[in-house]
Amino acid sequence: xxxxxxxxxxxxxxxxxxxxxxxxxxxxxxxxxxxxxxxxxxxxxxxxxxxxxxxxxxxxxxxxxxxxxxxxxxxxxxxxxxxxxxxxxxx
Amino acid sequence: xxxxxxxxxxxxxxxxxxxxxxxxxxxxxxxxxxxxxxxxxxxxxxxxxxxxxxxxxxxxxxxxxxxxxxxxxxxxxxxxxxxxxxxxxxxxxxxxxxxxxxxxxxxxxxxxxxxxxxxxxxxxxxxxxxxxxxxxxxxxxxxxxxxxxxxxxxxxxxxxxxxxxxxxxxxxxxxxxxxxxxxxxxxxxxxxxxx
Numbered sequence: 001x002x003x004x005x006x007x008x009x010x011x012x013x014x015x016x017x018x019x020x021x022x023x024x025x026x027x028x029x030x031x032x033x034x035x036x037x038x039x040x041x042x043x044x045x046x047x048x049x050x051x052x053x054x055x056x057x058x059x060x061x062x063x064x065x066x067x068x069x070x071x072x073x074x075x076x077x078x079x080x081x082x083x084x085x086x087x088x089x090x091x
Numbered sequence: 092x093x094x095x096x097x098x099x100x101x102x103x104x105x106x107x108x109x110x111x112x113x114x115x116x117x118x119x120x121x122x123x124x125x126x127x128x129x130x131x132x133x134x135x136x137x138x139x140x141x142x143x144x145x146x147x148x149x150x151x152x153x154x155x156x157x158x159x160x161x162x163x164x165x166x167x168x169x170x171x172x173x174x175x176x177x178x179x180x181x182x183x184x185x186x187x188x189x190x191x192x193x194x195x196x197x198x199x200x201x202x203x204x205x206x207x208x209x210x211x212x213x214x215x216x217x218x219x220x221x222x223x224x225x226x227x228x229x230x231x232x233x234x235x236x237x238x239x240x241x242x243x244x245x246x247x248x249x250x251x252x253x254x255x256x257x258x259x260x261x262x263x264x265x266x267x268x269x270x271x272x273x274x275x276x277x278x279x280x281x282x283x284x285x286x
Contacts, residue, residue, distance in 0.1 A: 008118035025119055026146035029111050045114070052121045053092075053100075058114025 007046070007057040008032075032060055040066030094190075095136055096123055099143050101187050105180065106150050115146070 006014075012023045035041040046057040062070075100116050107115060119142055127135040158173060160166040181188040 008114055009121045012118070012122060024145040024149075025115055025122075025142050026149035029115050030149050033111065043110075043114075049117070051124070052117035055113040055117030055120070057117065058111065 005059070006061075007059045009057075011060070035066070036060075038069075039063060040069055092120070092124070093132065093136065096120075096139055098187070098190070099139055101184065103143055103146050105177065106147055106154055108150065108153070 008025060008028060011028060012025060015021070015023045015028075032041060032043060036043050040063060042061045042063060044059050044061065046059055048054045048056050100120060103116055103119070104112055119139065123135050123139050126138050130138075158166055158170055
């Protein structure tokens with residue numbers, strides 16, 4: 001999924017397809033708003049669309065600060081997994 | 092889109108803040124349409140109900156907090172704003188408003204009727220066991236023949252069971268018929284006969 005085209009429904013589809021778990025739209029929007037407050041995302045409205053009852057999409061764009069935070073978070077996660085990889089490979 | 096889904100989505104608009112309202116409701120409508128095609132109308136309706144529940148759980152407390160000031164008291168300006176915003180939304184959608192008002196009126200009417208009947212027929216005990224409200228036994232003596240009234244012992248139910256001698260055919264006023272404590276012993280008797 002291209003990040004600049006991410007909006008609520010497409011994010012839900014992507015997460016459900018990847019993880020196999022049901023995503024609640026309310027929870028997703030709460031999270032998006034929180035990330036926006038922290039400066040990791042900007043939310044913008046698109047054009048009105050008839051397939052959505054004339055309601056516009058709400059696109060989420062990741063900011064530079066968001067990408068940096070993601071990178072830091074990824075490194076931390078990889079460090080955590082580092083010690084577990086050998087153990088998990090044997091199972 | 093079904094009436095149920097439309098009502099649910101419209102109702103969600105009242106809970107959601109303006110910043111996410113159109114985006115979130117539009118996403119739900121889009122995904123609901125997809126699910127209706129893929130899984131059927133019922134499954135899509137259930138999915139939408141579950142989504143609506145979470146939306147209310149997520150955004151309901153925030154809506155309530157916006158009407159409370161820093162000291163935890165209700166903010167009048169917030170409440171006025173809520174009323175005005177609700178009125179505006181309702182005026183924009185007269186059809187939806189009519190359906191909601193009609194459903195609420197029907198719901199309230201049916202409930203009041205059903206529980207009034209239940210209360211009158213089942214829950215409130217008759218003053219006297221085993222006989223009708225206007226036909227019972229008693230153990231007192233007639234004292235006011237002109238009026239046809241009787242001074243009856245307040246312990247009428249117990250006396251009626253233990254030493255009932257007479258039967259009164261008469262009508263108790265409705266207010267005195269129900270409720271053990273509101274009953275007054277002086278009653279208007281139409282007919283009195285030995286049993």
